[in-house]
Amino acid sequence: MRDEERGRWFVMPSLVLLSIVTIYPLIYVLYLSLQRRLLIFDVSRFIGIDNYLFLLKDDRFFNAFKNTLYFTVMSVSLELLLGLAIALLINRSFRMKGLVRAIVLIPWAIPTVVSAKMWEWIYNTDFGILNYLLGVKINWLGSPFWAINAAVFMDVWKTTPFVVILLTAGLQVIPKDLYQAARVDGAGRWDIFTRIVLPLLKPVILVVLIFRTLDAFRVFDAIYVLTGGGPANTTETLSIYAYKVLFQTLQFGYGSTLAVVVFLCTGGISIFYIRMLSRGVKL
């Protein structure tokens, strides 16, 4: 009994801070989303669900939603495939393995804003190294087709290391005898991969998918710095649209409504994955 009382004091400071800085704002943002609030004019009026009704007729919202989905699906699936390939490649002992692992971590460690600026320079139409190496003259960030894919490519470069690290950790848990036993039984490389490695890696892959999908869905800085949402809003994601409504047009009511929608979507995504994860563990 006494110990339990003491235990509370260890946990309490963190829980109080978490509640003040995340739970309270979350309730506040719900309340804001039901208001018409313009910061500069000191307007603040309760309007019920009007913002949500407006959202349903807002083409720019649906455009941002579509862009966010495209970005999330493309970058997460490419990262997973590339990450798996790299993890399989370096999951053996070779000379200078430590060095290679550190190099693989570089994109992960570079600040997102810095890597966005780096890639903006690489993508530069006239003086960019990409066009020079490919021998073409494409306006990567200025064309509606290329811009979103350029953003996807940058994100894949930046976040694949994280995928590689988690998958490598997952691969190391698989007992070596399993491979040998399979080989003795005459299984080829492909059989070993699809029948042993992939099934055993499934929980780790799910964890990777949770983290990466949530991150990609709420993407802000990478694209905001790379393209600012342009050209013609073709790279504008939900977070960028919400940010612009909040801090560029200073509509705190409608901006908060968009923020609530992002929150609900990420909540839905996590519940979906956690269900899959717990079902997988039972099987």
Place this chain on the structure above:
Amino acid sequence: MRRTIFYLLIILLSLYCAGPLLWQFITSLKPDTELTKLPPILPRSPTMDNYISIFKGHPFFRIILNSAIVAASTTALSLILGSLCAFGLAKLRIGYKGLILGFVLSVSMFPPIATVSPLYIIIRALGLRDTLFALIITYTTFSLPLAIWVLTNFFREIPDEIYLAARVDGCTPFQVFYKIMLPLAAPGIFATAILVFIFSWNEFLFALTFTSTVASRTIPVGIALFPGLHEVPWGDMAAASVVVTIPLIILVFAFQKRIIEGLTAGSIRG
């Protein structure tokens, strides 16, 4: 033959990962007149001018200092709060343990954009706008879930017997915590520190909205709003990127094992 292909792939992989930074480094050594010429790839007359100009023309040093203060304070605060909480969750009897861990985990899934508008209003009302304090408190909160999660896993690996033996010998739980458990969990604490430091060094959204002047501007905001009158000064930009990335590269090369440990403890073992 097999080996050759393998090493070729490794070289390709290294180039892919390090190439963009390498290109930025090469760009930073080029004088302005060479920036608009390709080929050559390497600078004909390498210069340090870009590095000198970012410290001379801009309050760049101040910005780096701000980031260092924010990242260091955030790391210290999250470690203190996080290790206390993690110790409580791993070793003490507390009600609703599963609920608390679930709460902590769900906070880590919060999209920052969802809380930025109310936090902005609160911070403005408290007169904390454009202060480093506002950033430190926000970052500490958003890195606490990671710290608690990773450290709980590390504390759990320390046998309960050690805790019980020390209690029998007359230590209070708090004494057990800082005299015995903290030193034993040092590797985990170190791994957490690196992850939290990198997170706060790199954060952009809150830094962009809570700061308005150089007084509290951090590196990512400084880089994103890099002054350019008519066009982006690519040489200066490259030099600035290299300077702010160096500390991170050093961390990665010196502590890659710890970083990997922290990342995997934070997501897989849970």
